[in-house]
């Protein structure tokens with residue numbers, strides 16, 4: 158629709174910026190660096206640098222408009238133990254932050270997660286701070302822009318933070334922002350996915366080498382599906398935080414405009430994870446496996462219910478554990494085992510559960526009942542194949558001698574081979590009796606066997 162035209166946008170130095178913010182972007186709040194303790198900034202900075210040094214930041218392979226692409230920013234997810242966050246068809250598995258003061262840190266990375274968790278506490282209440290606090294902060298020489306009045310009923314229960322890192326100098330092909338001409342983008346226009354409705358997003362920004370001359374990082378905002386309202390850009394200094402409150406994440410889109418220096422951000426979210434926690438998928442597996450019974454003496458397995466609805470129920474769980482968890486973990490989550498062993502055991506257990514569900518499917522499908530072990534299955538296959546081969550040999554022999562078994566004077570080899578290959582393939586998939594009956598029928602149709610020979 159726009160062709161080569163650009164939609165206007167306003168930054169802080171433009172006339173009308175404050176008014177545009179108040180009228181069209183009121184859900185956005187900026188909290189200046191000075192409103193957080195200096196000491197916390199220092200520890201968060203050290204934690205971010207340690208995570209980067211240890212190679213924890215990795216580019217994700219995501220799906221954008223049916224294409225698989227690597228994100229320009231490198232990322233790592235920290236959060237509540239056992240929580241995952243799904244975006245652009247990719248599930249990220251949290252490196253756990255300390256759940257409480259007693260939490261041992263043997264399976265996580267180490268002390269690095271702690272400052273990030275503290276940052277979460279510091280950011281979680283801000284969007285509901287009242288005007289009195291705001292006045293105090295201004296009195297302390299720390300003015301925030303468009304601070305929150307009231308929005309959420311209480312402190313946000315951030316359960317994950319997606320940490321981002323990008324050094325623009327190391328990226329040769331950053332995309333230009335296409336609609337407003339805002340400059341190069343580190344993160345393209347998007348809504349944050351999979352959040353609890355109306356929950357805020359709180360983003361802490363830390364830029365390395367801030368003192369160097371050059372352009373700083375900015376965030377861009379636009380009203381979704383609107384080419385009339387001007388866009389907005391907001392420059393961020395290192396240590397600043399900004400909030401997307403109320404409905405802003407749904408009604409608007411945001412992007413990150415790369416500055417000249419490397420930059421981290423910690424994007425705190427209340428992820429909607431009713432189907433995204435380890436507890437959840439484990440309970441789903443228990444539900445599916447409750448239909449499997451194992452004889453304690455023989456170890457033979459059987460299904461408690463053969464109802465189609467029950468089968469459908471555990472097949473759904475079987476797919477869910479395979480596609481939403483195991484494949485996602487082997488595909489991307491496993492990268493983190495180098496730094497964090499938290500998921501290794503639970504994923505092994507989920508894989509075992511998945512194997513048992515495979516067995517359940519075979520039990521349901523297999524007409525021979527308890528042929529749930531591979532020994533029975535291979536014997537069954539061998540019997541089928543030898544039966545078909547015997548029929549074949551007998552038939553050929555009888556042709557050769559023009560013998561007594563053959564009632565057809567002029568055998569038709571193409572029909573015979575068709576019938577034999579049909580029966581052979583059936584014998585691999587259907588029951589022995591059925592495949593033999595069909596084989597016989599075919600041979601009889603070909604005139605190779607007469608009814609009194611069988």
Ligand SMILES: O=C(O)CCC(=O)C(=O)O
Pocket residue numbers: 319321344349360362376411412413421422424
């Ligand atoms: O880095 C930022 O300021 C925001 C990043 C972002 O939008 C995201 O991770 O979804």
